[in-house]
Amino acid sequence: MSDEYDVVILGAGAVAENVADRAVQGGLTAVLIESELVGGECSYWACMPSKALIRSGAALRAAERVPGAAEAVSGGVDVAAVLARRTRIVHDWDDSGQVEWVHGAGIDLVRGHARLSGVKSVTVTTSDGSERSLTARHAVVISTGSDPLLPDIPGLLEAAPWTPREATSARVPPKRLAIIGGGVVAVEMATAYSSFGTEVTVFARSGLLPGQEDFAREAVTAALRDSGVDIRRAAPTRVERSGGEVTVHSDGEAVVADELLVATGRVPRTSDIGAETVGLTPGGWIDVDDTMLVRGFDWLYATGDVNHRALLTHQGKYQARAAGDVIAARAKGRTVDDSPWGAHVATADHRAVPQVTFSEPTVASVGLTSDEARKAGFDIRVVDYDLGWVAGASLQADDYEGHARMVVDEERKVVLGVTFVGQDVAEMLQAATIAVVGEVPLDRLWHAVPAYPTMNEVWLRLLEAYGRP
Numbered sequence: 284m285s286d287e288y289d290v291v292i293l294g295a296g297a298v299a300e301n302v303a304d305r306a307v308q309g310g311l312t313a314v315l316i317e318s319e320l321v322g323g324e325c326s327y328w329a330c331m332p333s334k335a336l337i338r339s340g341a342a343l344r345a346a347e348r349v350p351g352a353a354e355a356v357s358g359g360v361d362v363a364a365v366l367a368r369r370t371r372i373v374h375d376w377d378d379s380g381q382v383e384w385v386h387g388a389g390i391d392l393v394r395g396h397a398r399l400s401g402v403k404s405v406t407v408t409t410s411d412g413s414e415r416s417l418t419a420r421h422a423v424v425i426s427t428g429s430d431p432l433l434p435d436i437p438g439l440l441e442a443a444p445w446t447p448r449e450a451t452s453a454r455v456p457p458k459r460l461a462i463i464g465g466g467v468v469a470v471e472m473a474t475a476y477s478s479f480g481t482e483v484t485v486f487a488r489s490g491l492l493p494g495q496e497d498f499a500r501e502a503v504t505a506a507l508r509d510s511g512v513d514i515r516r517a518a519p520t521r522v523e524r525s526g527g528e529v530t531v532h533s534d535g536e537a538v539v540a541d542e543l544l545v546a547t548g549r550v551p552r553t554s555d556i557g558a559e560t561v562g563l564t565p566g567g568w569i570d571v572d573d574t575m576l577v578r579g580f581d582w583l584y585a586t587g588d589v590n591h592r593a594l595l596t597h598q599g600k601y602q603a604r605a606a607g608d609v610i611a612a613r614a615k616g617r618t619v620d621d622s623p624w625g626a627h628v629a630t631a632d633h634r635a636v637p638q639v640t641f642s643e644p645t646v647a648s649v650g651l652t653s654d655e656a657r658k659a660g661f662d663i664r665v666v667d668y669d670l671g672w673v674a675g676a677s678l679q680a681d682d683y684e685g686h687a688r689m690v691v692d693e694e695r696k697v698v699l700g701v702t703f704v705g706q707d708v709a710e711m712l713q714a715a716t717i718a719v720v721g722e723v724p725l726d727r728l729w730h731a732v733p734a735y736p737t738m739n740e741v742w743l744r745l746l747e748a749y750g751r752p
């Protein structure tokens with residue numbers, strides 16, 4: 284293996300893999316450096332295992348809502364089978380399949396901890412303590428992801444709390460689980476663990492899913508409470524562990540649990556990457572332009588969680604495609620298209636980020652919420668429709684409950700954002716993303732006919748509710 288590559292990439296998560304792939308397809312050589320598992324957080328401790336923990340409960344409840352199938356449901360989820368499926372989905376935390384893909388794609392892989400060591404220079408410390416220097420001819424890419432944020436609560440660290448890693452890789456569910464945080468991780472893990480019969484208490488100081496439309500937040504909160512989850516709008520003030528039990532103090536009350544999950548956000552994995560050797564601040568998020576070039580550099584890029592643009596795998600991979608392509612274009616002297624929505628920029632990060640929270644009901648949203656659109660100065664009209672009134676939804680489940688909202692830019696008559704809440708709405712999101720990114724005028728959307736009887740007919744109802752422009 285050479286010590287000089289066109290592109291040297293710190294990390295080999297899903298995002299880094301895509302940078303390398305695009306760079307190689309653009310005619311460059313690339314090496315990934317990984318200290319843990321190739322595939323990163325998403326494959327082994329985040330997106331994939333968390334959804335595996337949720338899916339069985341969702342499938343069971345979907346069956347219970349359809350007479351004819353409901354009668355065949357004779358119990359709750361088989362927890363051992365759910366956990367076994369989760370373990371299969373993460374390949375028992377073995378990355379050999381991903382390593383095979385890396386080699387098949389013509390990418391080199393070095394195992395070890397990578398640190399920047401000057402301009403276009405990276406030093407790798409391998410597991411036996413030896414060091415190896417790698418030099419980049421064109422670009423170095425930081426794709427080291429993020430770590431869980433542990434808030435400064437007295438007693439928290441001593442109580443050995445779970446981070447999302449322990450929650451998604453647990454071999455046995457606890458009888459009682461307390462969760463600090465009200466974001467996506469907290470909501471999804473409360474959904475999963477309550478389906479296992481665990482008694483769940485959530486401490487969410489700003490309520491659940493801040494940043495989402497209020498109707499979505501309320502629907503998820505009500506449904507979790509209905510399924511027995513204790514949701515408290517409070518921040519813990521003190522935590523203590525004694526033996527097998529952990530006590531969380533808040534508002535003069537104490538909640539006792541067997542495990543405590545901290546899901547209060549993320550910090551950048553940049554404290555030990557040699558950031559100081561190139562003038563960056565260790566432990567800080569890395570500020571990039573729309574081509575993922577770190578501001579102030581012409582050879583250093585940052586993609587994925589570490590640049591703090593949108594902490595989602597799909598957005599990170601989108602940034603990676605832009606970065607891999609632009610690195611190749613710059614290296615080969617080809618034309619760079621960095622105008623908005625060009626081939627070499629991640630414009631969608633600003634106003635068209637899709638996200639699905641796999642709760643019950645599921646929340647699928649893209650673009651601006653009504654609040655965000657107003658704050659951004661748009662003249663908007665908000666169009667709401669009850670998903671339960673759509674014929675396709677009434678077939679999907681008896682007494683289907685759900686809601687759809689479309690936020691319209693009145694000046695240009697285009698969709699700025701969409702939120703769906705309900706069972707099985709995740710797969711409906713891509714149409715909304717296309718409408719938002721494509722800035723499809725409403726009068727043209729009328730010609731995008733949804734098939735009958737599917738839940739996508741909500742598009743027709745939203746357009747009718749808006750009125751033909």
Ligand SMILES: Cc1cc2nc3c(=O)[nH]c(=O)nc-3n(C[C@H](O)[C@H](O)[C@H](O)COP(=O)(O)OP(=O)(O)OC[C@H]3O[C@@H](n4cnc5c(N)ncnc54)[C@H](O)[C@@H]3O)c2cc1C
Nearest residue numbers: 294296298318323324329330397427428587588594595596
């Ligand atoms: C519980 C949970 C569920 C989630 N679910 C979803 C979801 O459903 N959908 C979604 O889109 N997003 C989800 N996310 C977010 C998603 O996991 C992240 O956005 C994504 O993993 C970021 O990818 P990345 O490649 O930037 O970082 P990572 O996946 O963290 O990859 C970084 C890699 O770099 C390696 N590394 C770090 N430092 C070094 C170093 N110095 N030297 C060598 N290697 C290094 C790490 O070992 C790691 O493999 C979830 C997050 C959590 C916590």
Ligand SMILES: NC(=O)c1ccc[n+]([C@@H]2O[C@H](COP(=O)([O-])OP(=O)(O)OC[C@H]3O[C@@H](n4cnc5c(N)ncnc54)[C@H](O)[C@@H]3O)[C@@H](O)[C@H]2O)c1
Nearest residue numbers: 434464465466467468469488489518546547548594639640
């Ligand atoms: N399905 C998905 O797309 C998915 C799933 C999981 C995670 N993710 C991503 O992973 C990232 C991390 O998720 P997350 O849920 O950890 O972070 P988050 O930033 O989404 O939510 C953190 C929450 O914790 C609350 N909080 C912070 N400190 C607190 C305290 N001391 N006491 C009580 N509450 C406190 C905040 O108010 C906030 O609601 C997010 O960016 C998310 O988008 C995505």
